[in-house]
Amino acid sequence: MCGRFTLAATPEEVAAFLALFDLEDFPPRYNIAPTQPILMATAGPPREPGSNLPDRIxxxxxxxxxxxxxxxPKKLPLLINxxxxxxxxxxxxxxxMRHRRALVPATGFYEWKxxxxxxxxxxIRPKGGGIVAFAGLTETWSEPGGSExxxxxxxxxxxxxQIAHIHDRMPVVIRxxxxxxWLDCRTQEPRDVADLLRPVEPGFFEAIPISDKVNKVANMGPEIQEPVDPAISPPPPTSPAAKRQPRGEEDQLKLL
Known part of the structure; x- marks a missing residue:
């Protein structure tokens, strides 16, 4: 599961990585949380020969x-993943999945062990730093009042x-x-891009233990990413309750 992530890159770096045009300025974000605005890139409209419209928006x-x-929406779980x-x-x-696939730029994500x-x-960030693109989906919802x-x-x-000892899920990385x-929803159906939905190879990411400052959404500065020495303690005894699936991604889908 991916419940928090970071995008600490400049707009110019993100625009170059995703081949975007006219990307508005934004500050580095170190603790992006559910329900907050996030940046996505989608395929642009079909282009006529000689058009200068962007490939991606x-x-x-x-x-x-x-x-x-x-x-x-109040009757649905929060579908972040x-x-x-x-x-x-x-x-x-x-x-x-069929009509609105997207890319989500990030410089890392957070997970808890x-x-x-x-x-x-x-x-958990790309080894050596840099930007990565997660596979995303986007949908436009119309409120009863008509706004979208x-x-x-x-x-x-x-x-x-490499990551399984921390958590059993991770975001899909699109190269x-x-x-x-991935973005071509006109000619590429979900079955045509299914091969992209696989774990990235070990060694692509590095996992850095950090302090629990990241737990609070109000903590949004770069200090939350400072490495710490994790305090190792023995695992709790196994019990039936411990084996139950934690609330999160699975709970998102049970009602659907």
Missing amino acids: ALLVRWGLIPSWCKD ARSETAAEKNAFRAA RQGAKKQPYL IDTGAILTTAANE PEDFSR
Whole structure:
């Protein structure tokens, strides 16, 4: 699952990475949380020969997808993630998988590993730094009053062997050479891009233990990413309750 992430790059760096034009200025963000605005890139409109329209366009969306058919978002769980293995069949994500695939720029994400009675947060970022693109979905929801809200979710997959000891899920990473194919919803159906929905290879990311400052959404500065020495404690005894699936991504899909 991806419940927090960071985008600490300049607009110029993000625009160059995603081949975007006229990207508005924005500050570095170190603790992006659900329901906050997030940047996504989608395919631009079809171009006529000789047109100078951009191939990709930037969107600012609410992190938490609301399906277009939803009458009352309060009756749905918060859909910040979609399981890549089943998104093409799930009622909440099926239309977006077919028509509205997107890229989510990030410079890392956060995950928590249980250690005894505590959870140790980790910053998981591309090894050596830089920007990465997560696979995303976007949907426009119309309020009863007629106004529209652009919303989105991040696709996840099984964690690779490097990350699995921290959490069993991780965001799907789309490589730059696959951007166009992933975003092409006119000729590429979900089955045509299913091969992209796989864990990134071990060694792509590095996992850095950080302080629990990241736990509070109000903490938004770069100091939350400062490395710490994690306090290792023995794991708690296994119990039936411990084996239950934690609330989160699975709970998002049970009602759909």
